[in-house]
Amino acid sequence: KNEVEQSPQNLTAQEGEFITINCSYSVGISALHWLQQHPGGGIVSLFMLSSGKKKHGRLIATINIQEKHSSLHITASHPRDSAVYICAVRLGGDYKLSFGAGTTVTVRA
Amino acid sequence: KAGVTQTPRYLIKTRGQQVTLSCSPISGHRSVSWYQQTPGQGLQFLFEYFSETQRNKGNFPGRFSGRQFSNSRSEMNVSTLELGDSALYLCASSLEGGKTEAFFGQGTRLTVV
Numbered sequence: 057k058n059e060v061e062q063s064p065q066n067l068t069a070q071e072g073e074f075i076t077i078n079c080s081y082s083v084g085i086s087a088l089h090w091l092q093q094h095p096g097g098g099i100v101s102l103f104m105l106s107s108g109k110k111k112h113g114r115l116i117a118t119i120n121i122q123e124k125h126s127s128l129h130i131t132a133s134h135p136r137d138s139a140v141y142i143c144a145v146r147l148g149g150d151y152k153l154s155f156g157a158g159t160t161v162t163v164r165a
Numbered sequence: 166k167a168g169v170t171q172t173p174r175y176l177i178k179t180r181g182q183q184v185t186l187s188c189s190p191i192s193g194h195r196s197v198s199w200y201q202q203t204p205g206q207g208l209q210f211l212f213e214y215f216s217e218t219q220r221n222k223g224n225f226p227g228r229f230s231g232r233q234f235s236n237s238r239s240e241m242n243v244s245t246l247e248l249g250d251s252a253l254y255l256c257a258s259s260l261e262g263g264k265t266e267a268f269f270g271q272g273t274r275l276t277v278v
Contacts, residue, residue, distance in 0.1 A: 087264050097202075097253050099269035106264065142208065151221045151262040152198065152210040 059083060062143050062156035069163050075130040077159045079143030082124065086149065090117050090128045091142040093158070099142070102128070133163045167191065169258050169270035177276045183244040186273045190237050190258030197239040198267065199231060202253040211254075214239055215262055246277045 061080045069075050079088070090102040103110050103117040105126065110117050114133075119126040130137050143156040170189040178184050190197050199211040210223040214233035231241040237258075243250055253274050257267040 089267065091269070097255075097274065098271040099255060099257075101266060101268055104266040144208070146263070149263070151196070151213045151215070152223065153200070153208075153257075153267065154210070155208040157207050 058157070059147070059154050060143055060145055060156040062159050064159060065157065066160045067162070069133050069161070071134060071163055071165050073133050073163075075133050075137070075161060075163075077128045077141050077143075077161070079126045079128070079156055080124060081126075081143075081145050084148055085124075085145040087146040088119055088126050089144040089146075089153065090126075091144060093140045093142060095139075102141075130161075133161075135163045135165050137161060138163050169256060169268050171254075171256055171270035171273050173273060174271065175274050175276075177278060178246050180246055180248060180277055182246050183242060184246060184275060185240050185242045186254055186256075186275070188239045188241075188256035188258070188270060190239070190256075191268055194258035194260055194268075195237055196259045196262035196265070197233055197237065198257045198259075198262070199239070199241050200255045200257070201225075202255060202272070203249075203251075208255070211241065213262060220262065243275075248277050251275060251277045 092100045105119045114131045116129040140158045142158045144153040196215045198213040202208045213221045217233045233239045253272045255272045257269045259265040259267045
């Protein structure tokens with residue numbers, strides 16, 4: 057079983073809709089990252105969380121350490137938000153990231 | 166400031182050859198990690214270097230190796246290439262690894278024919 061589980065695997069939304077992507081992990085972590093990958097490969101780090109909530113523009117990320125769960129929300133979605141969103145966790149004192157399988161988001165105009 | 170730079174962006178190699186990929190981290194970052202991304206396996210950790218020392222290694226065969234130089238630039242090498250090594254190879258830099266935020270490069274897409 058993967059240490060990091062993401063849902064849904066795929067998501068299609070209409071422009072303007074509110075989008076939520078979920079990430080669950082099975083062990084204690086020191087940090088959780090939300091990453092965005094557009095076609096072509098490059099990965100952009102959206103957030104790094106170890107507790108609470110962070111907001112950047114239309115993106116909000118939350119984490120519940122006790123429940124081992126994080127969510128990424130996109131408000132007022134736009135076609136340019138279409139990408140693969142990946143949850144990654146850093147386990148305890150480890151220096152490596154373990155990744156979820158990613159959520160492919162398609163936002164239609 | 167400049168981001169993480171990976172070279173080359175694209176590479177085609179023949180089975181059995183070896184390849185060296187380069188990663189220049191953000192200035193001041195001392196930790197560099199390498200990851201392999203394939204359609205079947207997703208993103209997987211290869212290794213992490215900090216101040217020229219390998220601190221952690223993923224579950225990859227010995228054909229995959231790396232090093233880090235005193236200026237924090239890192240290289241990874243794959244010897245005796247196999248078709249299954251075709252992948253996007255990404256590096257990420259951070260100040261110190263651990264809880265510090267990671268910044269990714271654009272990746273090197275390696276195709277083995």
